[in-house]
Amino acid sequence: MSVHSFHLAPAPVRRSVGAMLRPPAAQGLRHVEVLAGMELGAPVASPRRMQLRQLAVFAEWEDEAALDAFLAEQPLGRALGAGWHVRLEFLRRWGSVRELAHLPAEAGRTDPGEPVVAVTLARVRLPELPRFIHWGRPVERQVRDHPETTLALAAMRPVRTVSTFSVWTSSRAMTGMVFGRGEGDAAARHSAAMAERDRRDFHHEFTTLRFRPLSEHGSWQGRSDLIPKPRG
Template sequence: MPIFTYHLVVLPICTSLKLMFFEPNSKNIKGLIHAEYMTEMILGSSVFSPKRLLFRRVAIFAQWENEKAIDSYLTQNSLGKKIAKGWHLRLLLTRQWGKISKFKIDTTSLCSENEKSPVVAVTIARMKFLEIPRFIKWGKPVEKLVRDHKGTLLSTASIRFPRTISTFSIWKNKQDMTNMVFGHSSMENPKRHIEAMNERAKKDFHIEFTTLRFEAIAEFGKYNGKSNYLGNFSKTI
């Protein structure tokens, strides 16, 4: 069964820059279907803030043939050993909206959802260059909504130049996440996400875009000095 991983890791600046300019070929890593290597950003930070681009902090979103391939990469590959020193989740896909190239997603074999368990959401967008200013205008309020929402356990964003932007968030449960999406939360100005989606419907910001929803199998390592973002939840396959 294909498994996804989401990694957050601090790497030496030379290693992180190499990843941004010379992305590893997935074909050379046994069991890897596809991976996106991105520079982490702080959600909601100013476009010109140093927090907008954290060059040493790398986010990696990957799809694997199975867990054996993940374990082999993290214990035997030279880059994989460095990535293993960070934090990551192993994920089973439950829902997909939109479409993104290079990943192999079979929507006929999605994992069933547990309504009370933590939910992981990943978005990936390939931007239209001329639409980036408009995207920032409507997207930043949504970033702040997700960042400050009481239902999130962890939220961050990442970018790969010139046009890939991604978000990652862990929610306490499905209800908290869907309340945010549909503007039903108790947050100030709760309809920021709906407003951005309406604007996108008028004229798309993206060449391609997807939102993927997951349940976590397992959590490894620490992020920002903290571990166990999922609490006592665990899922077996």
């Protein structure tokens, strides 16, 4: 059965840049996005906006054996093994990015109370970048500060690939954020940004993917419990 993974690991700048310029190839690796970490909501002119010493890698594998072999045998895999990663079961796709368009719109359903992981991937239209930043940063802060996320971050690869990754205590909490349920002005940020995107798209391509977390491995910034336990 195919599996996806998301990795976070510290790395020297030279390794990060090299991996972004020359993505790895490995048996059983169907697709990989190598990116530099980015703090959600960080000022545009800030070193926190693109953190070349923090690798973020999102990948699709034929099976877990292919992922295990990559982590054990490849230099980049061993570097990623020093950090944290989560293995993921694909559930749903909205929108489309060419490399992931083979994924079905729906592969499985979630219990509203179970933890979920959301990954977005976008190829930004460069002339629309100022609009994308203007409308996107409030949403970044909304997701980052949401009480039902246990981890929320972004990643990028110059000049036009941007991704977000968030772990939610429940599917119900995530969809509530998406549709603007809640009190106060902050609750409407995501739905307002989506309406602006519908008016004039920021992206060449954009997709949102939902996953069920299967297992987490290693630690990130001193934490090894980033995937919440299902609620009974």
